[in-house]
Every structure is written in structure tokens, then in C-alpha cells.
Amino acid sequence: MAVHWYPGHMHKAQKEIKQVLPQVDLLIEVLDARIPYSSENPAIAELRGDKPCIKVLSKTDLADPKITEMWQQHLEKERSVKTFAATTEEPAKMKQIIDLCRKMLPDKDASVKAINTMIVGIPNVGKSTLINILADRVIAKTGNEAAVTKNQQRINLGNGITLFDTPGILWPKVENANSGYRLAATGAIKDTAMEYDDVGFYLADYLIKAYPECLKERFKLDEIPETEIEFLEAAAGSRGAKMAGGRVNLHKICEVLINELRSGKLGRVSLETPQMTELEEIEIAKVLAKKAQDKLKRKESFKTGSLTPDKKDRKEKRESDRAAQSARMKKQNRSRNK
Structure with a gap:
């Protein structure tokens, strides 16, 4: 995120x-x-x-x-x-x-x-x-x-x-997408700067894997579904987060999930471990290295020009014509000065 x-x-x-x-x-x-x-x-x-x-x-x-x-x-x-x-x-x-x-x-x-x-x-x-x-x-x-x-x-x-x-400060760019979701889920950024559905899906996916028993107890479910969408649908049924026609109100159930995490009603939940973040840092380093490499390639491409053989021939002809024209003008100027 x-x-x-x-x-x-x-x-x-x-x-x-x-x-x-x-x-x-x-x-x-x-x-x-x-x-x-x-x-x-x-x-x-x-x-x-x-x-x-x-x-x-x-x-x-x-x-x-x-x-x-x-x-x-x-x-x-x-x-x-x-x-x-x-x-x-x-x-x-x-x-x-x-x-x-x-x-x-x-x-x-x-x-x-x-x-x-x-x-x-x-x-x-x-x-x-x-x-x-x-x-x-x-x-x-x-x-x-x-x-x-x-x-x-x-x-x-x-x-x-x-x-x-000092005032609480974030940093201009959060490189780790997972950190962005966690900051949003815990309320470190304004709710107006996040999409509840997006954060709710991320949170549901994590909690299904890390704290299934907390979800079962809180939302009174017999079993925890395998996917986040299935869980949110089941949770919506137990919380009345349904719209006309029985459709799930995803925004509402995601908001419920996020607020219950923040208030502690889900139980004592941590969203990251040292091992998780060490692996994430390795992935981030790879992504940043690739970005740096791509940027360098673009710079080199800009300097040399990304020309096809056809474009290269036309460019060489233009440069040759300019050189020939310049030589003719110099010759004419010398003739006039004699």
C-alpha cells in the first residue's frame, strides 16, 4: 500500500x-x-x-x-x-x-x-x-x-x-508496502488517506493465517475460511454488514475489522515479527536495486538515443548533410573574402 x-x-x-x-x-x-x-x-x-x-x-x-x-x-x-x-x-x-x-x-x-x-x-x-x-x-x-x-x-x-x-512524523515515502498496510490498520495515518476495503482485505488475509482462533471467537464462526473474501463474507453475516438483496457491505465489515483490531477486541495481536521484516527488507533491497538499475539504463538510453537501425541511418545522413552544408558555406565565405 x-x-x-x-x-x-x-x-x-x-x-x-x-x-x-x-x-x-x-x-x-x-x-x-x-x-x-x-x-x-x-x-x-x-x-x-x-x-x-x-x-x-x-x-x-x-x-x-x-x-x-x-x-x-x-x-x-x-x-x-x-x-x-x-x-x-x-x-x-x-x-x-x-x-x-x-x-x-x-x-x-x-x-x-x-x-x-x-x-x-x-x-x-x-x-x-x-x-x-x-x-x-x-x-x-x-x-x-x-x-x-x-x-x-x-x-x-x-x-x-x-x-x-516533537510532533509525530512519518517519512515521505514508505518503501515497504506491508508497512503501509500495518500503519493504516493501527491508525498511524489519517483514515481519509486510506481505503478501508484495501486495508481490510490485507488485515483479514494476515489474521486468517496468524490468529485464526481470535477470529473464530470474535465473529462466532465454526471454521475459518481459507480466503480473505470468504472470511469477510462470513463475518458480515454475523455483524449484519449486509445490503439489500443480501449482498455483503465490504466497506462496513472491513471498517469493523480494523476498528476491532485497534480497540483490542480481537485480542492481543501483533502484525509483524522480526523474521517477517528481515525477509521483507531483502525483497525491498532487490526492488530498489532493480529500480536503480532501470534508472541507469534510461539515462544511458537517453544519452546514446534508443535508435532502431533505420532511425540510426537517417540520423547519420542528417548529420552528414549538415556537415556538407557547413563545408559549402565556409567555402563560399572564403571566396567572397578574396
């Missing part, structure tokens, strides 16, 4: 992050525990460099706990990275992030200077709620929709820690 949603304030926010980063000692990157790979902004990794980073896996109450543990082990293979898995419904646990900041910067913690941290993340991962918990007061506007925070702000958390807040 191609994601075409990159509001102007996101571009501005990315520039501001780049400007402030030299003052920052540590990054706190908030990820959606259901999609840690797809919710990790590659632009942040590039900007961060070697700075220490706490990757907070939020919404763990909605994610598969076994897969969340797998992701923690996978992410901590990266140098200077620690993970923290919790939900914003556990404020006491979330506050432990402040102690983790100090542990990761012992030299700075021992000095009189404040520890400067920056919180980053894509839209709708719980970043604003986390800020309010860490600050012990309502500072950031929260909402179950994408792009609530629009401006950067600096917050004093007390105890020698300063936090730079």
Missing part, C-alpha cells in the same frame, strides 16, 4: 529535530508494540547516529506478549539501544523510563548539568500520553487519531531532566 500522507508540519518537524539534536543527550523513541518495525521512522535512525536511545514499545496490552519479547531482544542487538515495554495504562511503570535515562548516562547524571532528552515517534503511538505521565501533569494534547501534536516544545521533568517534545 502506497502511503500518501505527509503533512507540511511533519516536514517542518523533521527539520527542527535535526537542528535541536546536537543539544540532546538521549532519544526516547516511542513505537507501537504491534508494529515495532513499521512504526520505526528510518529518518530518526539516520539523524540519531550513535546517541543512546530508549525504544519504548507502547500499547503492549494490544500486542502479542511473546512477539513483543522477541522484538525487545531483536532491537537491543543495536548498540546504545535499550527497550522498555509497557502501556500508558501503567503510569507507575512508565515513570521508570526516567531512571533508565539516568542509568544510560551515568556521567551526565553525576554532573550538575541537566540531561537533555528528546521524545520522537510516528503519529498515534501514545507519545503525548507518555509525556503527560513523565511530567506528572497535562502538557501534551492526546487523542486517538493521527497528528494531534503540531509543534515542538521543551518540558522540564524535574530531577535534572529536560524533555524536548
Whole structure:
């Protein structure tokens, strides 16, 4: 799925992050525990460099706990990275992030200077709620929709820690089509920027294979059909998502499926594993390499001209005629000057 949603304030926010980063000692990157790979902004990794980073896996109450543990082990293979898995419904646990900041910067913690941290993340991962918990007061506007925070702000958390807040930012082009679907399914992009039917079909196909029992229980089905269209038709029957004449209202049942994933009514579901995304990265690398190769061929073709033998002969004749005409004109000019 191609994601075409990159509001102007996101571009501005990315520039501001780049400007402030030299003052920052540590990054706190908030990820959606259901999609840690797809919710990790590659632009942040590039900007961060070697700075220490706490990757907070939020919404763990909605994610598969076994897969969340797998992701923690996978992410901590990266140098200077620690993970923290919790939900914003556990404020006491979330506050432990402040102690983790100090542990990761012992030299700075021992000095009189404040520890400067920056919180980053894509839209709708719980970043604003986390800020309010860490600050012990309502500072950031929260909402179950994408792009609530629009401006950067600096917050004093007390105890020698300063936090730079930034708007949730996506990146201009999501290369991995699977990530586009996952971002849409979890609500990281505005619903107006997605097609419910398209995302619903993708989600149904994945859940049939990965969480069939969750679907059976939630939609009261005796058996799970083999294909996504058959499942959506069966699910529509149990939810009254039918139109006149008994036809299935695909838009409505897809919307139901997506909303029940987001609310956790389907159960604790993760939409990706480290192994899945590693294979996807290999495929993406192949696609990008082919695109680069095709682009190079087009450039070469433009330089040399993609001529058939017939066109090539005509081109050579035109060039020969021009050269002969130029020689005649030079000869005539010399004759006049004598």
C-alpha cells in the first residue's frame, strides 16, 4: 500500500529535530508494540547516529506478549539501544523510563548539568500520553487519531531532566508496502488517506493465517475460511454488514475489522515479527536495486538515443548533410573574402 500522507508540519518537524539534536543527550523513541518495525521512522535512525536511545514499545496490552519479547531482544542487538515495554495504562511503570535515562548516562547524571532528552515517534503511538505521565501533569494534547501534536516544545521533568517534545512524523515515502498496510490498520495515518476495503482485505488475509482462533471467537464462526473474501463474507453475516438483496457491505465489515483490531477486541495481536521484516527488507533491497538499475539504463538510453537501425541511418545522413552544408558555406565565405 502506497502511503500518501505527509503533512507540511511533519516536514517542518523533521527539520527542527535535526537542528535541536546536537543539544540532546538521549532519544526516547516511542513505537507501537504491534508494529515495532513499521512504526520505526528510518529518518530518526539516520539523524540519531550513535546517541543512546530508549525504544519504548507502547500499547503492549494490544500486542502479542511473546512477539513483543522477541522484538525487545531483536532491537537491543543495536548498540546504545535499550527497550522498555509497557502501556500508558501503567503510569507507575512508565515513570521508570526516567531512571533508565539516568542509568544510560551515568556521567551526565553525576554532573550538575541537566540531561537533555528528546521524545520522537510516528503519529498515534501514545507519545503525548507518555509525556503527560513523565511530567506528572497535562502538557501534551492526546487523542486517538493521527497528528494531534503540531509543534515542538521543551518540558522540564524535574530531577535534572529536560524533555524536548516533537510532533509525530512519518517519512515521505514508505518503501515497504506491508508497512503501509500495518500503519493504516493501527491508525498511524489519517483514515481519509486510506481505503478501508484495501486495508481490510490485507488485515483479514494476515489474521486468517496468524490468529485464526481470535477470529473464530470474535465473529462466532465454526471454521475459518481459507480466503480473505470468504472470511469477510462470513463475518458480515454475523455483524449484519449486509445490503439489500443480501449482498455483503465490504466497506462496513472491513471498517469493523480494523476498528476491532485497534480497540483490542480481537485480542492481543501483533502484525509483524522480526523474521517477517528481515525477509521483507531483502525483497525491498532487490526492488530498489532493480529500480536503480532501470534508472541507469534510461539515462544511458537517453544519452546514446534508443535508435532502431533505420532511425540510426537517417540520423547519420542528417548529420552528414549538415556537415556538407557547413563545408559549402565556409567555402563560399572564403571566396567572397578574396
